[in-house]
Amino acid sequence: DAGVIQSPRHEVTEMGQEVTLRCKPISGHDYLFWYRQTMMRGLELLIYFNNNVPIDDSGMPEDRFSAKMPNASFSTLKIQPSEPRDSAVYFCASSFGSKGDQYFGPGTRLLVL
Amino acid sequence: AQSVTQLDSQVPVFEEAPVELRCNYSSSVSVYLFWYVQYPNQGLQLLLKYLSGSTLVKGINGFEAEFNKSQTSFHLRKPSVHISDTAEYFCAVHKTSYDKVIFGPGTSLSVIP
Numbered sequence: 001d002a003g004v005i006q007s008p009r010h011e012v013t014e015m016g017q018e019v020t021l022r023c024k025p026i027s028g029h030d031y032l033f034w035y036r037q038t039m040m041r042g043l044e045l046l047i048y049f050n051n052n053v054p055i056d057d058s059g060m061p062e063d064r065f066s067a068k069m070p071n072a073s074f075s076t077l078k079i080q081p082s083e084p085r086d087s088a089v090y091f092c093a094s095s096f097g098s099k100g101d102q103y104f105g106p107g108t109r110l111l112v113l
Numbered sequence: 114a115q116s117v118t119q120l121d122s123q124v125p126v127f128e129e130a131p132v133e134l135r136c137n138y139s140s141s142v143s144v145y146l147f148w149y150v151q152y153p154n155q156g157l158q159l160l161l162k163y164l165s166g167s168t169l170v171k172g173i174n175g176f177e178a179e180f181n182k183s184q185t186s187f188h189l190r191k192p193s194v195h196i197s198d199t200a201e202y203f204c205a206v207h208k209t210s211y212d213k214v215i216f217g218p219g220t221s222l223s224v225i226p
Contacts, residue, residue, distance in 0.1 A: 004156070031212075043157075043203065043216045055212060091156055098212040099145060099164075104156030 004105035006092050012111045018080040021108045024073055025094030033102065034067055034077050035091040043091075049075065050098070082112045117206050117217035125223045126194055134189040134220045136204030146187040147205040147214070148178055157203060163187065174198065199224045 005024040013019055025032050033048040047057040052069045060067070064083070069075040079086055089109050093102040118137045126132045138144065145164050149157040161172025168180040178189045187204060204217040 042218045045213060045216075048212065050212070093156075099207065099209075101159045101162070102157075102214065104149075104158070106154075106156050 004103050006105035006108050010109045014113050016081045019082045021077040021090050023075045023092030029094035029096050031095045032075050033093040036088045038088045084112045087112050117215050119217040119220045121220050123221045127225050129193045131192050132194050134202050136187045138185050138206045143209040145207040148189050149203045151201040194224050196224050
């Protein structure tokens with residue numbers, strides 16, 4: 001398996017623009033997690049899905065953030081409008097079962113100017 | 114509330130010296146414990162985990178960790194580090210009755226030649 005795939009790997013955008021981050025989990029995994037990593041706040045869980053259904057989005061910072069998982073092989077994290085403080089590395093991870101090992105993607109490095 | 118503490122934010126150590134990275138957690142219920150490693154510009158990878166059984170857990174790359182229930186600790190050790198061990202190390206806790214994994218703030222290990 002190719003592992004968790006994220007795109008784009010890098011994104012530079014201007015404040016106010018819409019940003020869409022994409023994730024393809026490992027085939028067969030039924031949990032998908034979105035994390036944000038910054039120097040100040042470390043690794044934060046934003047939202048996670050089980051069988052394509054959002055289970056806990058309490059980590060989503062604001063209404064500007066939204067996430068979807070239309071099918072078992074694809075998820076998006078959207079920021080609209082983006083702000084400079086959204087600059088971070090966003091990771092997607094997947095696992096088989098909630099207690100399973102989480103496999104992380106390479107991350108999307110987002111810079112909002 | 115469940116939390117994970119990694120007391121040392123940065124640990125410099127000379128090559129071939131032993132190292133211990135400390136992790137303490139707060140939880141009144143049963144937990145699973147993990148150590149993840151993040152190499153520069155990469156996602157996190159599972160290093161080792163404790164689910165049950167023997168309190169001494171061996172992982173990849175010569176690392177091991179010991180679960181101490183009375184001290185609520187799960188310290189990571191390696192008897193002799195290599196330059197390639199330079200990375201960020203994250204301790205994580207997963208309540209057995211819950212889906213989310215809580216990550217610690219991370220410890221940056223720098224191996225000095």
